[in-house]
Amino acid sequence: MGEAPVFFVDDIQGSFSNGFDLKLAGFETATALGNKTYVIGGNDDPTSNGVRILNKSTGEWVIPTVLGTKPKALKGHSSLLLNQDKILIIKSNSKSSESVWFLEVDTQFIQDQKKKFDTEVVAWSKGVIGDAERPIVISGPSGVGKGTLINLLMKEFPTKFGFSVSHTTRAPREKEQDRVHYHFTKRSVMEEEIKAGKFLEFAAVHGNLYGTSIEAVDVVADAGKRCILDIDVQGARSVRASSLEAIFIFVCPPSFEELEKRLRARGTETEEQIQKRLRNAKAELEQGNSPGLFDHILVNDDLEACYERLKNILGISESVNIAPKTPNKVFDFPVDLSLSKINENILINCGPAEQRVVLDLSSMKGGAPGRTRGLNMYAFDPITEGTNGCNS
Numbered sequence: 001m002g003e004a005p006v007f008f009v010d011d012i013q014g015s016f017s018n019g020f021d022l023k024l025a026g027f028e029t030a031t032a033l034g035n036k037t038y039v040i041g042g043n044d045d046p047t048s049n050g051v052r053i054l055n056k057s058t059g060e061w062v063i064p065t066v067l068g069t070k071p072k073a074l075k076g077h078s079s080l081l082l083n084q085d086k087i088l089i090i091k092s093n094s095k096s097s098e099s100v101w102f103l104e105v106d107t108q109f110i111q112d113q114k115k116k117f118d119t120e121v122v123a124w125s126k127g128v129i130g131d132a133e134r135p136i137v138i139s140g141p142s143g144v145g146k147g148t149l150i151n152l153l154m155k156e157f158p159t160k161f162g163f164s165v166s167h168t169t170r171a172p173r174e175k176e177q178d179r180v181h182y183h184f185t186k187r188s189v190m191e192e193e194i195k196a197g198k199f200l201e202f203a204a205v206h207g208n209l210y211g212t213s214i215e216a217v218d219v220v221a222d223a224g225k226r227c228i229l230d231i232d233v234q235g236a237r238s239v240r241a242s243s244l245e246a247i248f249i250f251v252c253p254p255s256f257e258e259l260e261k262r263l264r265a266r267g268t269e270t271e272e273q274i275q276k277r278l279r280n281a282k283a284e285l286e287q288g289n290s291p292g293l294f295d296h297i298l299v300n301d302d303l304e305a306c307y308e309r310l311k312n313i314l315g316i317s318e319s320v321n322i323a324p325k326t327p328n329k330v331f332d333f334p335v336d337l338s339l340s341k342i343n344e345n346i347l348i349n350c351g352p353a354e355q356r357v358v359l360d361l362s363s364m365k366g367g368a369p370g371r372t373r374g375l376n377m378y379a380f381d382p383i384t385e386g387t388n389g390c391n392s
Ligand SMILES: Nc1nc2c(ncn2[C@@H]2O[C@H](COP(=O)(O)OP(=O)(O)O)[C@@H](O)[C@H]2O)c(=O)[nH]1
Pocket: 138, 139, 140, 141, 142, 143, 147, 166, 167, 170, 201, 202, 203, 205, 206, 210, 211, 212, 230, 231, 232, 233, 234, 235, 236
């Protein structure tokens, strides 16, 4: 109910008026939402980035700012408007693991981005079959022991947890490796990448720029691991406001004196840097108690006891079954396919034999600027429904 119709591009050819050359390649779909029609695909011209919008009230074509990683060569697909804010794209002639995409056109993320860009904005999000466990955000003042706790967790459960490798403009410490501890980067490069929408969050901390790229979180989840983010309180606030549904943990020292002692004993900072970190720690400790920001406060007094409490919070105090989840079945989608929607399920009709696959969106989560996860895909039951699924 309430879904705007998807119609063929033939319906709109010739209706543009401002001299913009539509150059239809025959692979496009057009999806109407309100007074706009989104024409997707077919055009590899970098100026349009494969998405063009017809404003039906003014008759003008608009080339939007396109965020996110777009699908490669969109030469044949079906589309369907969902929730009046995103368009589901199923690529034809492809493996199902690569075929599900969403073009967000009016989600909260898009509404926020439109305020930043002086243009129309749309964003791609790749659909991923299967779920990822909730990421874990760990914050706390410098020297409190965040890195130590995270290392313990990663060492004990190497197949279960993966670290989100942040970008930073600060210089590497002696034992730090590029791309392992941080992506060490120049400020100008990082600022460009932030502008291009590649970061989930970023903040200026102790005089340097730090940020979590969307890619950093996605590579961990794609490897079937639970993502751990070590970020400051400002970053935690941004992630809270994002589509990433994480667990937020704040690590506190037993006392300010003990924090200072640890920071000095670590021996990685100059006196000036230590002083800066201690000044910032006061504000961070206050913010750690902000109502509604952190789900758990962990006092890192005795390391072993604190680590046990962390594992309790994460529900892994005993040896847990850490076998990777069984991968979902992969279907081969043919050149011709069509989509229909029944409640939270999308029926993907694969050709003349009425072969069908069900895409279940009921547990869908995440979305632009990252991937859309929690999707389930299975063959339409041939026994109960008397049809065959797509080739697998
Ligand atoms: N917002 C944000 N903060 C980060 C990120 N990566 C690290 N931080 C925070 O930056 C602060 C400084 O980190 P670092 O220079 O490694 O020093 P340390 O905290 O003393 O080990 C810490 O509070 C980190 O949690 C990030 O990607 N985003």
